[in-house]
Each structure stands twice: as C-alpha cells, then as structure tokens.
C-alpha cells in the first residue's frame with residue numbers, strides 16, 4: 001500500500017497533521033512507537049483514576065478568540081473545555097503574598113494595578129504589546145501563513161530585556177514572570193515571541209479540559225479513522241532509506257516496510273536524522289541539528305487526594321519562594337505549578353498535579369535503566385524532590401499535605417523513556433534569541449519529501465504546535481499537488 005503521507009509520532013502535531021491532510025482527501029497513516037497515542041498528551045491510569053502527563057491548561061478558547069479558531073480547524077471544540085475564573089485565572093504566590101491575574105485586557109491591567117498602582121502605565125504598555133503580538137499572529141494565521149515569522153523586531157528580541165525595559169519594579173516583573181513554568185525562563189536565550197505568544201494567549205480567557213488532555217488525542221484519532229486514515233500504535237519507525245534526496249522506504253520495528261509520497265516527522269529533529277542513512281543530508285545540516293540545546297525537563301507529582309478534603313481551585317496556582325526565576329539552573333525547588341483537575345461533579349476534586357522544573361543532570365546517571373526498575377537510590381532522590389515540592393506548596397495550601405492518599409511521580413527520564421524527548425526536555429529545542437535562525441527550524445528539510453512538525457520547530461504548547469501544524473500541512477499540500 002502506498003500512502004500519500006506517513007506521519008512519525010502521534011503527538012499533538014502528528015495527529016493534527018493526520019487530521020488536516022485526511023480531511024483534504026489524502027491517504028494518511030500515523031505510526032506511533034508507544035501503545036498509547038498522544039505523546040505529551042497521554043495519560044496514565046492507576047487505581048481507577050486517570051492522571052494527565054503533559055497538558056493542564058490553554059488560553060484564548062472563547063468564541064472568536066485565536067485558539068478557538070485554531071482548534072475548531074481540528075474539530076476539537078466539542079470537547080468539555082472548562083473556563084477558569086475570569087477575575088483570577090492565575091494566582092502567583094510570591095514569597096508569602098498572592099497576586100491574581102484577571103481575564104480581559106482592561107481587567108488584566110486594572111487588577112494588576114491594584115497591587116502596583118505606581119506601575120499602571122507600564123502594565124498598560126506591557127499588556128498592549130502582548131495584545132498586539134497575539135492579534136498580529138492571529139491575522140497572520142488566518143490570512144498569510146508565510147508572514148507569521150516576519151516580525152523581525154519581535155523575533156530577535158530577548159524576553160528578559162523586554163521585561164526590564166517595560167517594567168521598572170522588581171516585584172511586578174517577578175509576578176509577570178511567575179506564571180511561566182509554561183516555558184523555559186532563561187534570561188540569556190528566551191526570545192520575546194515565545195513569551196509574548198504564550199502569556200498573551202491567556203489574557204483573553206483561560207481553560208482546562210474536563211477528563212484530561214488525552215481526550216484531544218482520542219478525538220483526533222477517531223476523526224482520522226473515520227476519514228479513512230490509519231493510526232498504528234506500538235509501531236516505532238526504526239530507519240528510512242533515502243535515495244536522491246527522497247525517502248523511498250520507511251521501516252518499522254517489526255521489519256515491515258512502508259511506502260509514502262512524503263513523510264512528516266513529529267519527533268525531535270535530531271531523532272529524525274538518526275533514522276536516515278548517513279549520506280541522506282549534508283554534514284553541516286546534521287551537525288546543526290545535533291548541536292541544538294533543549295529546554296529543561298519537568299518533575300511531576302500526580303496526587304490522588306482523600307475524598308472531599310481539599311476544595312477545588314478554579315485557577316492556576318504558581319508558588320515561588322526565593323526563586324531566581326530567570327535562571328533555569330537554580331538548584332533546589334523554589335517554584336511550583338499547582339493544577340487541580342476539573343471535578344467530575346460538585347466542588348471538590350480528588351486529583352491535583354504539581355509540577356516543577358528539573359534538570360537532566362539530576363537524572364542522567366540512571367539513563368539505561370528501565371521504568372520501575374531504576375533502583376533504590378533513584379526512588380530516594382524522587383522522594384526527596386517530592387518532599388521539597390510539597391513543603392513549598394504547603395506555604396500556600398497547608399491542608400494539602402495531610403490529605404494525600406497516593407502520589408505518583410515522574411522525572412525527565414520518564415519523558416525521555418516514553419516519548420523519546422531529547423534529555424527529557426518538556427518543551428523541546430531551546431529557542432535562542434541570539435541565534436534565532438539557527439534554533440527555529442523550517443518545516444521543510446533538505447530531504448525533499450520529509451517535513452518537520454511538532455513542538456521542536458518554532459513554538460511549543462497546544463497553541464504553538466497547532467500553529468506549526470498549519471505551516472507543515474500547507475507545505476505538504478503544495479508538495480503533494482506539485483505546487484512548488
């Protein structure tokens with residue numbers, strides 16, 4: 001069987017490409033290495049409860065807002081999205097004091113100005129910039145995909161410098177940075193476009209998904225199958241043959257050979273190149289890709305609470321104590337993100353996820369060990385990390401610690417083993433404003449029928465990956481229709 005498109009990996013980008021191209025009438029096939037689809041969107045079940053791994057919230061899902069428009073392209077707006085409190089969708093608990101953020105541009109400015117009245121005009125300028133950035137991006141997406149990356153000023157600027165220049169109060173800068181476990185706050189590298197796109201997207205509205213992020217993956221898969229596409233799990237792609245800059249054969253673990261007019265890779269570009277024969281691409285391209293750094297990993301505590309104990313919090317909670325937020329290598333646990341699962345009914349929830357950043361070197365000595373068999377030292381390390389995390393969270397939620405029934409923890413090693421992310425990175429390739437055109441990638445590659453998609457390319461997160469999907473599918477369609 002010859003497919004129009006074979007997609008490697010069933011992460012969000014892979015499934016969205018499958019959906020979009022199947023909808024356009026192409027014969028698509030998604031090959032996933034794991035038993036479960038979804039990549040970062042996958043969930044796991046223990047004792048009858050489902051826990052999320054890499055999805056908690058999104059912004060701009062209100063009717064007429066940008067992510068609504070984007071996800072509607074993929075038939076994802078029928079899912080049970082749940083809006084967070086608009087007068088306090090985010091709470092930053094900073095060294096003992098809470099600061100809440102409100103939805104809507106005006107309310108966002110006014111609410112923050114209650115805490116920082118002397119910064120009113122700066123907050124206004126900050127908010128206006130984020131609004132403008134997101135509106136431009138939205139217009140680009142709707143009308144001219146090629147223009148999305150042509151706002152040079154935005155692209156080459158550093159997010160840290162922007163914040164220094166726009167806001168001249170240390171505490172306010174920390175509050176505005178404090179919701180940002182959603183990206184790697186790195187003073188030396190983080191480009192403004194990532195900071196502005198992500199933080200700006202939450203100002204109009206903020207949402208969770210009742211039941212968990214895997215529902216996104218399931219919905220896309222169901223639609224792909226209904227449109228005649230295929231999704232094969234437990235089918236890792238092991239190598240691809242390239243002749244005259246074209247992939248001619250795709251091999252999977254079971255020895256099967258697959259054929260397609262083109263291939264989309266939703267996995268890390270460095271992992272993609274490892275699937276190709278050596279001479280498939282020039283040495284310079286290979287060394288560029290293999291030299292890319294990756295953003296930090298995440299330590300997660302998925303907690304099952306005793307029933308009817310801790311009230312549900314319909315907002316995101318970010319807790320910081322002595323945090324050096326823009327230094328990703330700060331040792332110890334100083335920041336935490338707390339996410340309550342939407343209650344199935346009533347006002348209490350029995351599931352909470354707590355996340356904090358974690359460096360690869362904290363787990364790298366256990367590389368090569370199998371999940372659940374990494375040994376006592378690894379378990380003790382996780383236990384210590386978890387206790388530090390719970391101590392930090394207790395500063396704001398003292399009732400949580402005594403009402404825990406069970407905790408499941410995961411580290412960047414878990415992500416590396418299950419999803420094959422480079423160094424267990426949560427958000428993929430680290431974009432660097434000092435060498436932007438080295439660290440953002442095109443969806444086209446030197447192999448004419450190989451395309452990239454997913455979070456490593458230019459944006460991460462549900463919003464970011466969906467943007468790249470549109471760009472990838474646009475190029476793939478041109479290729480298949482020979483419209484170059």
Ligand SMILES: Cc1cc2nc3c(=O)[nH]c(=O)nc-3n(C[C@H](O)[C@H](O)[C@H](O)COP(=O)(O)OP(=O)(O)OC[C@H]3O[C@@H](n4cnc5c(N)ncnc54)[C@H](O)[C@@H]3O)c2cc1C
Nearest residue numbers: 009011012013033039040054056057236237454455461462
């Ligand atoms: C802890 C965490 C929390 C997050 N929270 C949020 C959030 O709240 N909101 C938000 O918007 N974003 C969040 N994100 C980011 C978001 O989940 C990701 O950006 C997005 O899901 C990545 O999608 P992707 O298409 O890049 O694929 P990935 O999720 O990276 O999936 C790649 C897939 O490829 C498969 N694969 C690998 N190698 C092979 C092979 N050889 N053959 C076949 N298949 C292969 C993997 O098994 C995997 O299924 C979070 C991420 C993490 C890690």
